[in-house]
Amino acid sequence: MGPYREQKCEGDLTKPVNVFHSTGDGMNAYMAYKVSTQTTLPMFRSKMFTVRRRFSDFLGLYEKLLDKHAQSGYIVPPPPEKSIMGMTKVKVGKEDNSSAEFVEKRRAALERYLQRVVCHPSLLQDPDVREFLERDDMPRAHSTQALSGAGFLKMINRATDAVSKMTIKMNESDVWFEDKLLEVEAEDQQLRKLHIMVESLVGHRKELSVNTAGFAKSVAMLGSSEDNTALSRALSQLAEVEDKMEQLHQDQAASDSFCLAELLADYIRLLGSVRASFDQRMKTWQRWQDAQNMLQKKRETEAKLLWANKPDKLQQAKDEITEWEAKVTQYEKDFDRVSSTVRKEVLRFEKEKARDFKKQIIKYLESLLQSQQQVEFWTLVCIHNRLFHTFF
Template sequence: MQESPDLENVPIDKPSSIQHDDLKELSYSMEIEKESGDQFVSVTVTEPQKVGEGMGAYVAYKVFTRTNMPLFRKRNFSVLRRFSDFLGLHDKLVDKYLRTGRIIPPAPEKSMTKIKMSNQSEQGSSAEFVEKRRASLERYLNRTAAHPILSVDPDFREFLEADTELPKSTNTSALSGAGVMRLFNKVGETVNKITYKMDESDPWFEEKTQQVENLDMQLRRLHGSVEMLVLHRKDLALLTSSFAKSAAMLSNCEEHTSLSRALSQLAEVEEKVEALHNEQANADFAILCELLKDYVALIGAIKDVFHERVKVYQNWQHSQLMLNKKREQKAKMELSGKPDKGNQASVEVVEWEAKVERGQEEFDNISKMIKKEMERFEANRVKDFKAIIINYMENLMTHQQQLIKYWEAFLPEAKAIA
């Protein structure tokens, strides 16, 4: 199956301007890290390229890594990976670390949100889809690389380093047996989340659960508002374009020379303003919209790890219930004078006591780990939002300053109408 629409139209080996800017930012951040002497792993996803033909075609991405960590064989290296490889990596990390209380950065969605960014041809829409996916894959890998444990995981290092095609991940296919089972499991998990309510004894978790729910709701609202802002800016660009064309047509039939020249100049300025509106809409999407979408997904990952703690608690309580039953059975056997069965019951009691002890230990461990992970999440969230707000404001100011320059240059032409 194809992993993205209209693969025939995907441009090959043509990095966009956004990729170029990302590389410059990456280079700058890496220089800072080198100066500080900290260990780091920085990943850039570039050069989406079509592999194969027909129904078996897919898009592969160049994953370029820079690091100073001794666990890696080289400091700079690159590999080619397809989208299903990213999903396979995420599944492996979830299987390994979710049960321990780690917050696993979510993998990009298979079907990404489609915001009509401009009235482009079919080829442009396909290239836009691939670019959005490329950017989301890059953010996913860097979030994983920033985690102190996940960054040194053998599967993650193999994903970045192994210069061979990874074994095909059958679990990522929706039509595979594993995919169907995963769908059933998700339905079961959803039902379990709704039906089972844990009697929370830790005030921290009670407060944090409510905070996560509120954060999720507000982030979704803000994400929706930014999406509407992007669409309105695009509408404004279209209307500005229409105004420019009308002004140009009017200038052609205007007999008054200076007025005709002013209208012609006005049309040119409005065309430039249209381009600015489009650029600002694209910046709103790339800077704000995508960050918010990432954090909505991260909140989902936090909810998953919170629910994993509930599952551990369920297992612990089940073991406690079974231990109580075995103790009752043992007492009955002793009272009925059946030593053989009583001995067997004693063995079972010891086994279930060990299970209860392990269950409580696992519950205590996952609770401690979640608190540690949440502390890290909060610190990163503040840092991410600070960087994004500054970036967004600087971008907005740049566009506004350019807009002022356009109108200041046109003003003498308007005053010259006589």
């Protein structure tokens, strides 16, 4: 499977991510990635530049963007999960197909992650993004070293966990948000089910490839030991076809994985970020409601002081009312602002999702068509060589 390359995003900025080298020995080894950027955007110091980054640097960038932008309702694209098992195989030098596949999948996932970040008009303006792409001696992100896959899921869902503890249900004033959240939750369930099925399909294709290779080898050995020349030639040709079929199953398994499984995994994580933006809006609404409740309490306190004729504490109560009135006004504005941002972000997400799925499905169908054309070609070759006639 060739390297995955995304389309250029708006603003003429491309950044292929390549595996640079593995540094260190044994369990202290780590993979370094070369991030090359080519752009015409004036915000960068030059048109072409290259930096080296570790996987933890990508996670560190995500944490910075999450801390600064998630509270405003932005959908911050998540990086790929940290795979301890996959990286352990690479560290101990286990060179097999699964290790090579893991390295390529991570490289492609990191490239897609960066692509989504720089194609976001607000995130691209963030100085941490420009520093990540340009700065050679960027400090190492230490806080992400122990971040496992389970830890990452906890991090992406921390807004959800906070909201679940609230006892007051949000009185939704805009049915659009309620409907969209239901759509997101339903889509998340469907994507997870489909991802499981595709991963199962990939496993079956890989198993079929292994079994086909064994069958081809056995047929070839049988042909080499056969005294009948015609039958020996027929068995040899059959073994040759099965060898090609074995490679075909391998290629199709790779296509299933890179075109479908990886896309689904990306959007399962992205839907987690979408849900987090809805949760942030709910938290902003909750803060507004809490301020309104506090303002009501302050007004009740003022009324009690007036009734009890305590003028010495009345001015303080009035000042507190003024303070909380300002907070209520500000928090309402914050809620309206976050709501507007979430709406725009969700609409933008839906457009990107439709584009990505369309492109990958077309690529997947093309791979199926190519496989079918190869099978048809081999069929013609067999007929031309009178394979079946030779048998009988």
